[in-house]
Amino acid sequence: MATASSLTNTRTQTRPKSTYVSRTLARIKKNWQLYVLLALPVAWLLIFAYYPMYGAQIAFRDFLPGKPILQSEWVGLVNFQRFFESPMFARLMKNTIGLSIYSLVVGFPIPIILALMLNQLRTGLFKRSVQMVSYAPYFISTVVMVGLILQFLDLRRGPVNLFLQALGLPAVHFMGSAEMFPSIYVWTNVWQYTGFSTIIYLAALTTVDPALHEAAVVDGANRLQRMWHIDIPGILPVIVTLFILNMGQVLNVGFEKTFLMQNPLNLATAEVISTYVYKIGLAGGVANFSYAAAIGLFNSVIGLILLVSANWASQRLTQKSLF
Numbered sequence: 001m002a003t004a005s006s007l008t009n010t011r012t013q014t015r016p017k018s019t020y021v022s023r024t025l026a027r028i029k030k031n032w033q034l035y036v037l038l039a040l041p042v043a044w045l046l047i048f049a050y051y052p053m054y055g056a057q058i059a060f061r062d063f064l065p066g067k068p069i070l071q072s073e074w075v076g077l078v079n080f081q082r083f084f085e086s087p088m089f090a091r092l093m094k095n096t097i098g099l100s101i102y103s104l105v106v107g108f109p110i111p112i113i114l115a116l117m118l119n120q121l122r123t124g125l126f127k128r129s130v131q132m133v134s135y136a137p138y139f140i141s142t143v144v145m146v147g148l149i150l151q152f153l154d155l156r157r158g159p160v161n162l163f164l165q166a167l168g169l170p171a172v173h174f175m176g177s178a179e180m181f182p183s184i185y186v187w188t189n190v191w192q193y194t195g196f197s198t199i200i201y202l203a204a205l206t207t208v209d210p211a212l213h214e215a216a217v218v219d220g221a222n223r224l225q226r227m228w229h230i231d232i233p234g235i236l237p238v239i240v241t242l243f244i245l246n247m248g249q250v251l252n253v254g255f256e257k258t259f260l261m262q263n264p265l266n267l268a269t270a271e272v273i274s275t276y277v278y279k280i281g282l283a284g285g286v287a288n289f290s291y292a293a294a295i296g297l298f299n300s301v302i303g304l305i306l307l308v309s310a311n312w313a314s315q316r317l318t319q320k321s322l323f
Contacts, residue, residue, distance in 0.1 A: 119205045155173045
């Protein structure tokens with residue numbers, strides 16, 4: 001009897017699984033075109049995002065080019081310890097976190113404010129003109145952008161210094177000042193990316209129910225009150241999502257722009273983790289792949305921790321989160 005009952009229970013437990021599998025196969029067969037379209041992005045993700053994680057183990061090995069990874073000597077956390085004890089560790093962390101926090105504090109709220117202001121405009125031509133002017137810099141490549149920055153801030157022929165001299169003020173060597181580098185980097189980023197970020201918030205504002213604004217107008221609310229009590233709560237999920245994603249990028253300061261703006265005079269504040277990894281891993285006289293991989297892996301792990309922490313804090317404070 002016990003054997004028969006156990007067989008009955010086993011059959012009962014396996015039936016739902018087989019039913020689920022058959023339903024899944026039927027759904028795939030019915031919508032096979034969608035799964036074919038999905039196959040390419042999934043293949044790209046597996047090949048270029050997940051498969052390279054196999055190579056992350058060189059951070060724990062004494063890897064030499066031309067030698068198989070698994071045959072390289074396992075050294076454990078030696079490369080990480082070397083980085084933590086390096087005199088560059090404190091400076092890299094200070095510069096990277098400083099630039100990221102500066103960019104987040106300045107660059108995150110400005111697109112929200114601009115989107116709220118544009119949403120209140122009723123003149124279509126002026127609104128579209130402002131959007132076009134603010135969005136246009138986004139199409140400028142990083143190399144061209146840095147070239148423009150260097151030309152505008154040139155000590156002798158730059159328009160900014162020519163204007164200062166016309167006012168009777170001395171010329172300023174902007175790109176030769178380590179103190180000015182963070183502000184130049186952050187505010188040029190604001191100019192380049194504000195328009196693109198604004199489009200996201202404008203799209204979110206279109207989902208706000210106009211009846212709420214009509215009721216608020218009847219109650220005597222002005223534009224500022226309507227933005228604060230209707231528009232901002234309406235786009236709060238989008239704000240929270242983008243903020244959490246930005247928190248995950250705190251240690252990922254843009255490599256290209258930072259590297260192109262560096263020079264020996266501003267390197268004290270311009271050297272960040274991404275540029276240091278490039279110089280150590282590839283640009284040095286002797287490539288040190290294991291040491292560079294350890295620094296990059298440390299950067300990624302800290303970014304993941306910040307992302308999860310920001311998501312947890314958002315869930316606790318606003319009951320909204322990314323996952």
